[in-house]
Amino acid sequence: MATAEGFATQALVDFYRKLAEGGVGTIITGFMFVSEEGRAMKNMTGISSDEHIEGLSELVNEAKKADKEEPKVKLIAQLVHAGRQSPFNPVAPSAVMEGTTKVMPRELSKEEIYQIIDDFAKAAVRAEKAGFDAVQLHAAHGYLLSQFISPYTNRRRDEFGQERAKILLDIMERIRKKSKIPVMVKMNAADFIPGGLEVEEAARIAKLLENAGYEAIEVSAGMWESRLYTKFNVVCQNVEKSGEAYFKDLAKKIKEKVEIPVILVGGIRSVEVAERLIGDYCDLVSMARPLIRDPYLPRKWKESPSDCKSCNRCLKNISTGPLACFQD
Numbered sequence: 001m002a003t004a005e006g007f008a009t010q011a012l013v014d015f016y017r018k019l020a021e022g023g024v025g026t027i028i029t030g031f032m033f034v035s036e037e038g039r040a041m042k043n044m045t046g047i048s049s050d051e052h053i054e055g056l057s058e059l060v061n062e063a064k065k066a067d068k069e070e071p072k073v074k075l076i077a078q079l080v081h082a083g084r085q086s087p088f089n090p091v092a093p094s095a096v097m098e099g100t101t102k103v104m105p106r107e108l109s110k111e112e113i114y115q116i117i118d119d120f121a122k123a124a125v126r127a128e129k130a131g132f133d134a135v136q137l138h139a140a141h142g143y144l145l146s147q148f149i150s151p152y153t154n155r156r157r158d159e160f161g162q163e164r165a166k167i168l169l170d171i172m173e174r175i176r177k178k179s180k181i182p183v184m185v186k187m188n189a190a191d192f193i194p195g196g197l198e199v200e201e202a203a204r205i206a207k208l209l210e211n212a213g214y215e216a217i218e219v220s221a222g223m224w225e226s227r228l229y230t231k232f233n234v235v236c237q238n239v240e241k242s243g244e245a246y247f248k249d250l251a252k253k254i255k256e257k258v259e260i261p262v263i264l265v266g267g268i269r270s271v272e273v274a275e276r277l278i279g280d281y282c283d284l285v286s287m288a289r290p291l292i293r294d295p296y297l298p299r300k301w302k303e304s305p306s307d308c309k310s311c312n313r314c315l316k317n318i319s320t321g322p323l324a325c326f327q328d
Helices: 010-021 050-066 110-130 144-149 166-178 199-212 224-228 248-255 271-277 289-293 313-317
Strands: 026-028 074-080 134-139 183-188 217-220 262-265 284-286
Touching: 010 026, 010 050, 050 074, 050 110, 074 110, 110 134, 110 166, 134 144, 134 166, 144 166, 144 183, 166 183, 166 199, 183 199, 199 217, 199 248, 217 248, 248 262, 289 313
Parallel strands: 026 074, 074 134, 134 183, 183 217, 217 262, 262 284
Antiparallel strands: none
């Protein structure tokens, strides 16, 4: 819903305003590119330049103004570099072919990695200037930070391969030199790929991130390539096949290792399921597709569950047009 240059449009602002009116407690934005090289798609929202701040500030202000409750809705800027899943500039920790696109990414030099670390830190500062309450680093779904923590895509022998979480630790350290904005992470608990990240290793990394100062962990799983090894897209599963909260057991294993809040995403549709999850499996629940279907869902939730069928047409159509629900 952004312009070709990544600037916020009125349609984008209106989308977040509706979410705020709809009663969500916190809005984590769609991912925003921290550098032009890190773009994942056309018309993706950017936070790579100071010129993006004005539009993002309007987005934050309009959402908070639309929320009539106290305290106001919190807004969190999700930051990403697409890595080898970028159609424009596929790069990665190691040159490992992406199985679904058959693209061989270029291996990043150490100097480029340090530049990317700085890009994330500068983006966090811009988020703070725009009025966001926190930032979330996207280290899931096979994007660049996810590629670093995965043994499948990170086969480096330098310090960024010896401790695959190093880039996340370094980004936090760099942000803290520039800003006090709270930092969260969305990370894979498993890649669902032979030789990929497994939940035991993810839990170890989660503890490292907690010790480094990350304030919450949103648990997800899978990457583009995972679909080659499963019957359906594991990132956005069909709830009719998999049931609600299909990552709950992975989240529970992460929660057992950390003290900071764990957020569970993936196929949550009903109040009854959400309430059963809180405490044992997670501290907060997160939704995307049901809120694309109906941004006013939270205010209606207690009376009726979401009728979102997880058809994934919203995901399939964002490469050709604005985000919307296409469910019949």
